[in-house]
Amino acid sequence: MKKTMLAFTLGALAGTAAAQSNVTVYGIVDMAVVRESGGVGAAASSTKLTSGVEAGSRLGFKGNEDLGGGLSAIFLLENGFQADTGAMGQGGLLFGRQAYVGLQSKTAGTLTLGRQYTPQYLAVAAVDPFGSGTAGDTKNLMASTGNSASRMDNAVKYASPVVNGFNAEVVYGVGEVAGDSKAQRQFGGAVAYTTGPLVVRLAHHNRNNDTATLKSTSSAKNTVLTALYDFGVAKAHFAYGVDKGLNSALPRNLNNPFGYAVAPTPSIDSSVVLLGVTVPQGFGTWIGSYIRKNDKTSFNQDAEQLAAGYRYYLSKRTDLYGVYAYIRNKNGAGYTVGSAIEGGTGNRGLNLGIRHIF
Secondary structure, X not given: OHHHHHXXXXXXXXXXXXXXXXXXXXXXXXXXXXXXXXXXXHHOEEEEEEEOOOOXXXXXXXXXXXXXXXXEEEEEEEEEEOOOOOOEOHXXXXXXXXXXXXXXXXXXXXXXXXXXXXXXXXXXXXXXXXXXXXXXXXXXOOOOOOOXXXXXXXXXXXXXXXXXXXXXEEEEXXXXXXXXXXXXXXXXXXXXXXEOXXXXXXXXXXXXXXXXXXXXXXXXXXXXXXXXXXXXXXXXXXXXXXXXXXXXXXXXXXXXXXXXXXXXXXXXXXXXXXXXXXXXXXXXXXXXEEEEEEEOOOOOOOEEEEEEEEEEEOOOOEEEEEEEEEEEEOOOOOOOOXXXXXXXXXXXXXXXXXXXXX
């Protein structure tokens, strides 16, 4: 009898918990024919079928549980995969895109712990006309974070609620290097203001480059100011970034794809400006951007990127896209045209693809 009552009680509690919580399964499958050119050697030019060009293909699980009093427990687990081969992305990590758990309050904000996007990357991605993907990706010339990545491990992030148009977020990532609490440590934050059609963000990220054996190196510091204005008939996109320190602006392809006698030197002091536009027309959108990187070191390895494209929506969840981008490297710079997940092999790239969101 006691066992029967215990089973009944546990079942009732489980049913109550299920009624107060929900889990959503979602994802993206993105495939494109990619033509890359402009490099030298075996990778001088190539045509391939690639996954995750406009947006990384993914499978995710997110949920929340109502804890009462306006407080909820939340979680998100997001796996990246290659739809062309079935392999896992992000170096084979099971949930390499994101993995976090936390608490969310309608009045106090959101606190999350785990592998998460940096505020600096999110500020840039929000104003990228190409959505941080395709051949026109801002990451080709504009650093995502101090190590040219968009995510940080071991991160504690707080995001405030919106008050009078303002909101902010801060993040701290533990380096976890034994005997040195500063080595590999990361921190950053962002402030945003929204008023009508205008959204402005100011973000910063700092990454300590020290390791267990390498000490007293300079930190990578990335600061960016972004703005987006919706005119109705078109949107104007703007970003201005400043990158300083070791590993602050690494090229996406470090293999010297242009065959220079001396490999390009990653800049440790540079600035980048982005000007972009999106123009909706019927079921489609015309997209364009110009990015200029100014290397302020003695190498003066500047670069410019021009990108144009068109996205056609077959439905709210499925679109076709075509994008072409060209990078003009100067004084031995080695920047390449990549996509949402790849660094690219040359200074020219053409994408023709399809994306489905579920």
